Amino acid sequence: MKNLKLWEEYTRESLHLSILLTGGIGYIGSHAAASLIEAGYDVVLFDNLSNSDASVHNRLEKITNKKISFVEGDIRDFELISKTLNQYKIEAVMHFAGLKAVGESVQNPLRYYDNNVGGSMSLIRAMQENNIKKIVFSSSATVYGVPQYLPIDESHPLSAINPYGRTKIYIEEILADLAISDPDWKIMSLRYFNPIGAHDSGLIGESPKAVPNNLMPYIIKVAKGELAKVNVYGDDYQTPDGTGVRDYIHVMDLVEGHMAALLFLNNHSGFHAINLGTGNGYSVKEIIDTFSKVTHTKVPYEIVGRRDGDVAISYASVDHAKKLLGWQAKRDLKEMCLSAWKVMSSSK
Ligand code: NAD
Numbered sequence: 001m002k003n004l005k006l007w008e009e010y011t012r013e014s015l016h017l018s019i020l021l022t023g024g025i026g027y028i029g030s031h032a033a034a035s036l037i038e039a040g041y042d043v044v045l046f047d048n049l050s051n052s053d054a055s056v057h058n059r060l061e062k063i064t065n066k067k068i069s070f071v072e073g074d075i076r077d078f079e080l081i082s083k084t085l086n087q088y089k090i091e092a093v094m095h096f097a098g099l100k101a102v103g104e105s106v107q108n109p110l111r112y113y114d115n116n117v118g119g120s121m122s123l124i125r126a127m128q129e130n131n132i133k134k135i136v137f138s139s140s141a142t143v144y145g146v147p148q149y150l151p152i153d154e155s156h157p158l159s160a161i162n163p164y165g166r167t168k169i170y171i172e173e174i175l176a177d178l179a180i181s182d183p184d185w186k187i188m189s190l191r192y193f194n195p196i197g198a199h200d201s202g203l204i205g206e207s208p209k210a211v212p213n214n215l216m217p218y219i220i221k222v223a224k225g226e227l228a229k230v231n232v233y234g235d236d237y238q239t240p241d242g243t244g245v246r247d248y249i250h251v252m253d254l255v256e257g258h259m260a261a262l263l264f265l266n267n268h269s270g271f272h273a274i275n276l277g278t279g280n281g282y283s284v285k286e287i288i289d290t291f292s293k294v295t296h297t298k299v300p301y302e303i304v305g306r307r308d309g310d311v312a313i314s315y316a317s318v319d320h321a322k323k324l325l326g327w328q329a330k331r332d333l334k335e336m337c338l339s340a341w342k343v344m345s346s347s348k
């Protein structure tokens with residue numbers, strides 16, 4: 001269910017503001033596009049399709065019943081990004097573009113630093129040159145590394161344990177320095193916990209190109225019979241059932257958090273970092289059981305060894321988001337599972 005009060009405000013404030021969504025064809029960017037357009041924003045998608053499919057553009061046009069501008073390109077292409085910002089009279093940027101596979105970042109760190117940090121530098125320079133100084137950045141709970149206490153609040157020390165996580169910390173630091181250097185910048189870094197689920201239309205969702213690393217897309221492949229079983233990475237953690245606990249958040253709640261962040265930036269300059277989660281933790285077994293029950297599917301699983309780099313428990317303190325953004329997640333785990341299944345059960 002939508003947060004209706006916030007939606008009234010989003011719609012009132014959108015005023016056909018022109019927003020660039022880097023990574024706008026990807027999982028979270030495409031869901032943000034659907035909501036922003038519904039609220040009345042003018043949206044331009046910018047994506048190099050390195051981890052997404054151009055068909056998402058058509059599906060977004062079907063969902064919104066609108067023509068949507070899409071520029072195929074790389075954020076490291078300074079000339080193109082600068083031209084796009086200027087041509088579409090962009091007023092704010094939501095920066096989703098980035099590579100996000102933790103294991104791959106360990107194998108190929110330079111690709112991650114080049115794409116994520118280099119790409120962000122190119123984008124921010126182009127924004128500065130075009131005098132566009134409002135940005136919402138996709139950060140991650142991975143910046144906190146191994147939790148020193150729970151729930152994890154925004155003052156928790158930052159200490160990522162892999163190159164992917166470090167790219168997020170470096171980008172945040174660059175953005176924070178920029179805000180100090182020039183008080184006109186309005187910057188929000190949103191630290192996502194574990195986004196899952198999909199748009200109600202069933203037309204867009206999370207569809208990774210390779211075999212999924214993340215739990216929910218893996219469960220879906222098993223439920224569809226494309227993979228034999230879920231490997232549950234350890235049942236000997238200090239958690240109620242021994243399996244890992246995470247803060248899963250519905251992607252539509254997450255994008256509403258972005259819209260609240262955009263409104264917040266209307267009246268606040270400087271650099272801000274806010275967690276986006278529900279504040280609740282669910283174990284791997286609870287996710288598999290709930291998914292299986294609400295979708296009436298069988299999800300065989302086997303307990304295997306722990307995965308390197310995994311932590312036992314991670315969940316967010318959501319106080320800051322409530323206080324500063326007036327936003328909180330509304331959708332429950334059942335809705336997350338059902339919406340994810342609706343889109344993925346019918347796709348190949
Ligand atoms: P995604 O891979 O589905 O979307 C990212 C999009 O960015 C893709 O469409 C890809 O083609 C594009 N892209 C990548 N590099 C690019 C470049 N150099 N130029 C132009 N486009 C480029 O991933 P997502 O799940 O939608 O994640 C979006 C953002 O949120 C990422 O920055 C990711 O690190 C961050 N994040 C995601 C999660 C998650 O669990 N999904 C959690 C925390 C943070």
Ligand code: WQD
Nearest residue numbers: 100102140142213214215218231232233244245246284310
């Ligand atoms: C969730 C739980 C696994 C797969 C990762 C990134 C993080 C962020 C989100 C971007 C854990 C268990 C998983 C499987 C399993 N991304 N699991 N079998 O590890 O919390 O976070 O994605 O920023 O940076 O590290 O999410 O979905 O991979 O795992 O048992 O096949 O499911 O051990 O407990 P994670 P996940």
